[in-house]
Amino acid sequence: MDRLTRLMALARNTWRGLTSMRTALVLLFLLALAALPGALLPQYALNPERVRTYRTEHPTLAPVLDKLGFFEVFASPWFAAIYLLLFVSLVGCVVPRSAEYARQLRRAPVATPRNLARLPHHARSQSPNISVEEVITAARRRLRGWRIAEGDEPHGTRTLSAERGYLREAGNLVFHLALLGLLVCFAIGKLVGYEGQVIVLANGSQFCNSGPLAYDSFRPGLSVDGTRLGPFCLRVERFTSTYLSTGQPQEFRAAISYQGPDDLAAGAWHPQQLAVNDPLRLGGTRVYLLGNGYAPQFTVTFPDGQQRTGLVQWRPVEIATLLSEGTTKFDPPGVTDDAVRRTRQIAITGLFAPTAAFQGSLLSSGFPDLRDPAVAIDVLQGDLGNNSGRGQSIFSIDQSMVDSGRLKQVARQNLRPGEQLTLPDRTVVRFDGVTRFVSLQVSYDPAQLWVLGFAVLVLAGLALSLTVKRRRFWVRVSPAGPDGTVVELGGLARTEAAGYGEEFDRIAADLLPPGSSQPLVPAAASRKGDVM
Amino acid sequence: MPVNPVLASFGDLAYSTALVLYLLAMVLHAVEYAAARAGAVPSQVVVAPGEGSVATLAPVATLAPPAPRRGKPERVGRSAVALTVLAALVHTSSLALRGAAIGRVPWANMYEFASAICLVAVTAWLVVLYRQRGAEPVLRRLGVFVLLPVVVLLFLGGTVLYAQAAPLIPALNSYWITIHVSAAATASGILLVSGVASVLYLVRERAGDRVADRLPSSATLDRLAYRTAVFALPIWTFAVMTGAIWAEAAWGRYWGWDPKETCSLVAWVVYAGYLHARATAGWRGSRAAWINVAGFGVMLFNLFFVNIVIAGFHSYAGI
Numbered sequence: 093m094d095r096l097t098r099l100m101a102l103a104r105n106t107w108r109g110l111t112s113m114r115t116a117l118v119l120l121f122l123l124a125l126a127a128l129p130g131a132l133l134p135q136y137a138l139n140p141e142r143v144r145t146y147r148t149e150h151p152t153l154a155p156v157l158d159k160l161g162f163f164e165v166f167a168s169p170w171f172a173a174i175y176l177l178l179f180v181s182l183v184g185c186v187v188p189r190s191a192e193y194a195r196q197l198r199r200a201p202v203a204t205p206r207n208l209a210r211l212p213h214h215a216r217s218q219s220p221n222i223s224v225e226e227v228i229t230a231a232r233r234r235l236r237g238w239r240i241a242e243g244d245e246p247h248g249t250r251t252l253s254a255e256r257g258y259l260r261e262a263g264n265l266v267f268h269l270a271l272l273g274l275l276v277c278f279a280i281g282k283l284v285g286y287e288g289q290v291i292v293l294a295n296g297s298q299f300c301n302s303g304p305l306a307y308d309s310f311r312p313g314l315s316v317d318g319t320r321l322g323p324f325c326l327r328v329e330r331f332t333s334t335y336l337s338t339g340q341p342q343e344f345r346a347a348i349s350y351q352g353p354d355d356l357a358a359g360a361w362h363p364q365q366l367a368v369n370d371p372l373r374l375g376g377t378r379v380y381l382l383g384n385g386y387a388p389q390f391t392v393t394f395p396d397g398q399q400r401t402g403l404v405q406w407r408p409v410e411i412a413t414l415l416s417e418g419t420t421k422f423d424p425p426g427v428t429d430d431a432v433r434r435t436r437q438i439a440i441t442g443l444f445a446p447t448a449a450f451q452g453s454l455l456s457s458g459f460p461d462l463r464d465p466a467v468a469i470d471v472l473q474g475d476l477g478n479n480s481g482r483g484q485s486i487f488s489i490d491q492s493m494v495d496s497g498r499l500k501q502v503a504r505q506n507l508r509p510g511e512q513l514t515l516p517d518r519t520v521v522r523f524d525g526v527t528r529f530v531s532l533q534v535s536y537d538p539a540q541l542w543v544l545g546f547a548v549l550v551l552a553g554l555a556l557s558l559t560v561k562r563r564r565f566w567v568r569v570s571p572a573g574p575d576g577t578v579v580e581l582g583g584l585a586r587t588e589a590a591g592y593g594e595e596f597d598r599i600a601a602d603l604l605p606p607g608s609s610q611p612l613v614p615a616a617a618s619r620k621g622d623v624m
Numbered sequence: 625m626p627v628n629p630v631l632a633s634f635g636d637l638a639y640s641t642a643l644v645l646y647l648l649a650m651v652l653h654a655v656e657y658a659a660a661r662a663g664a665v666p667s668q669v670v671v672a673p674g675e676g677s678v679a680t681l682a683p684v685a686t687l688a689p690p691a692p693r694r695g696k697p698e699r700v701g702r703s704a705v706a707l708t709v710l711a712a713l714v715h716t717s718s719l720a721l722r723g724a725a726i727g728r729v730p731w732a733n734m735y736e737f738a739s740a741i742c743l744v745a746v747t748a749w750l751v752v753l754y755r756q757r758g759a760e761p762v763l764r765r766l767g768v769f770v771l772l773p774v775v776v777l778l779f780l781g782g783t784v785l786y787a788q789a790a791p792l793i794p795a796l797n798s799y800w801i802t803i804h805v806s807a808a809a810t811a812s813g814i815l816l817v818s819g820v821a822s823v824l825y826l827v828r829e830r831a832g833d834r835v836a837d838r839l840p841s842s843a844t845l846d847r848l849a850y851r852t853a854v855f856a857l858p859i860w861t862f863a864v865m866t867g868a869i870w871a872e873a874a875w876g877r878y879w880g881w882d883p884k885e886t887c888s889l890v891a892w893v894v895y896a897g898y899l900h901a902r903a904t905a906g907w908r909g910s911r912a913a914w915i916n917v918a919g920f921g922v923m924l925f926n927l928f929f930v931n932i933v934i935a936g937f938h939s940y941a942g943i
């Protein structure tokens with residue numbers, strides 16, 4: 093029994109501690125602190141490439157950071173722990189406060205304090221030619237819109253207390269509750285949404301949202317298995333870009349045709365322009381134009397006369413000039429023996445420049461638009477290693493195959509469109525020309541409108557709670573004294589720093605009888621030194 | 625829309641002129657500050673005893689405010705303010721000229737953005753002065769401290785960050801740039817004034833020496849910091865929100881923990897912490913002021929470090 097009481101006490105104290113302002117404050121700072129490495133360190137979710145670079149640059153530190161989750165801060169358990177605690181604290185704080193607020197709404201304003209002179213705002217005057225009743229009536233009229241309670245004190249003294257600005261608390265509660273709602277919807281979106289990136293050649297190539305395999309990279313929410321993606325297909329017909337003479341891009345635009353869920357059966361295609369900042373919205377699924385680049389096309393004529401054409405995107409390495417690098421790979425046609433095939437595979441690897449600028453024979457790019465395209469390529473022959481079981485980048489060759497001598501460089505040359513080179517075994521490699529590609533992103537997040545709704549509530553609640561002032565005003569009128577009726581006013585605001593002085597002064601000026609004796613404390617006094 | 629180079633170069637000229645005028649105003653303020661004697665100001669204020677967050681300011685001299693003496697510091701201070709107003713007008717015209725030269729809002733790269741922030745900060749400062757005509761002499765001495773970061777920022781903007789007038793790149797070419805970036809610049813500029821007030825508050829609290837007691841009372845500084853922060857926080861909230869809306873249209877998601885997004889959220893959380901601190905016993909005063917300063921530190925970090933050093937979606941905002 094004693095044990096149970098102690099346990100209960102412990103639980104109660106923990107709860108109190110967790111829901112106190114101080115804890116909320118500390119948790120807020122922990123959250124801010126914990127989010128910082130997410131901005132400072134490279135993150136897997138944003139750019140795995142840069143994490144790898146970081147890891148090679150910091151071989152001792154990086155594995156430790158990785159283990160602690162510093163490269164995926166926003167998915168790490170400690171980050172989750174902080175915001176979950178903050179959540180609990182928030183709920184524990186806001187729920188009782190809402191109840192208290194509901195009670196307050198039904199209660200009368202606080203009775204008039206005995207000594208109004210001690211309040212931050214205070215004014216007083218005496219007048220022989222006004223009655224107690226008149227002052228109270230005037231106050232009642234002046235304080236319309238305020239919540240008012242009146243009282244009587246001995247010797248005919250009357251009091252009036254008024255309070256206003258209850259919306260402040262309401263705004264504050266709306267703010268905190270909406271914050272909760274926002275975060276819940278954010279989480280739901282992460283659970284049921286997905287994001288996929290895909291590269292499509294801008295030559296009428298087609299993409300269909302048939303499943304994760306249709307994408308180059310796909311990030312599903314936890315409850316997405318990829319079997320029920322919103323169905324649609326699109327074709328990228330053309331891609332156009334315009335540049336200033338400085339090379340600064342001015343406009344990117346892809347002309348596409350698409351079939352929405354309802355058109356798939358009918359086979360109807362709708363033309364549409366896709367531009368940066370202007371996605372295609374199909375129900376809840378959105379398609380974005382995120383990037384673009386070039387895919388050089390090569391035709392290889394094998395010694396036996398057979399031809400193969402390769403058209404693969406190369407990756408821009410200089411965003412400003414679209415100098416690109418990549419590899420186009422070929423299998424020898426008609427070879428069934430795997431061992432033979434693996435001595436005759438071909439890789440064309442190197443650089444592509446949309447506007448060639450040579451320094452000696454070194455290729456660089458002078459402009460991002462297609463003015464004078466050229467490639468600088470190495471041709472390698474041998475075993476590409478693409479059935480070694482290891483995944484291979486489409487942009488590069490497997491260097492270990494070169495190192496082990498199974499893939500040999502057989503030519504190196506710069507080519508313009510239409511130019512060709514001949515390998516020692518009489519294989520001919522021709523650079524045909526270039527096609528543009530676009531990189532598209534498909535996003536699905538059914539909760540995002542809810543997030544927006546809550547965000548608007550957050551803002552509205554915040555604005556209310558920061559602009560509305562919760563303030564009190566008291567009046568005490570005594571018929572005492574030979575000089576006549578004594579009027580005393582007092583004022584107090586919950587958030588004094590927000591400035592209540594001016595309003596108090598205006599009300600006081602209206603209430604203190606005109607032509608009465610000089611107020612002992614000039615009404616304006618309480619404002620002096622008030623900043624703003 | 626082609627760039628009009630003549631307008632653009634007039635814009636740059638106005639920018640330099642404004643910078644020089646601010647510098648002069650700052651020097652005048654410094655002279656005023658050095659010449660002012662502590663406590664020689666009629667509207668000196670004190671803190672009423674026994675109040676926490678409801679620190680109230682009660683007047684010392686209430687009955688008979690001394691007739692205004694137009695001493696030398698007073699005259700110098702007034703000219704400094706007049707010069708600041710002039711500088712702000714020239715500054716405004718520099719942004720307007722650049723906007724006209726490129727046919728878009730003039731805050732799409734760091735040079736323009738820093739300039740806009742400074743203009744907001746100066747405007748906020750002048751509004752504070754205007755609304756506080758009564759307490760002006762003592763408040764006015766803050767001028768040197770408000771103009772200092774403005775001059776530094778404008779100088780860096782005009783040298784290190786300078787960018788030729790140019791049309792927008794496709795990613796920025798959206799009406800959201802007007803809404804989102806205006807809000808961000810407005811909030812940042814006001815928070816700069818708030819941050820300065822909190823720094824001075826801390827100086828005043830720590831070093832109650834000869835230098836510091838020419839500053840306004842710590843209660844006045846605290847109040848200035850609080851009121852400006854309270855005004856700016858909803859604007860900053862709006863800026864982050866519209867940023868998210870824009871990100872949804874431009875990058876395919878409204879929130880992706882891009883370094884800029886993360887840092888903006890961190891700044892927001894720190895400012896929320898500042899307001900919380902002011903409602904928490906034992907955290908008002910110096911601790912709250914530190915938090916406000918930290919908040920502005922995060923804002924600066926977000927502007928410079930994240931744009932220049934960390935590669936993210938925002939790095940194209942360019943320097």
Ligand code: HEM
Pocket residue numbers: 111112113114116120178181182183185186263264268271554557558587893895896899900902903
């Ligand atoms: C996600 C975490 C939170 C954030 C971002 C946050 C943010 C804010 C902001 C911006 C304000 C200023 C608005 C105002 O003054 O009305 C505020 C006020 C307030 N918050 Fe929070 N809050 C959080 C959690 C909490 C928690 C856990 C508690 C309870 C322990 C709490 C209690 C309060 C109270 C009592 C106020 C009013 C302060 C005043 O009257 O000045 N908040 N909050």
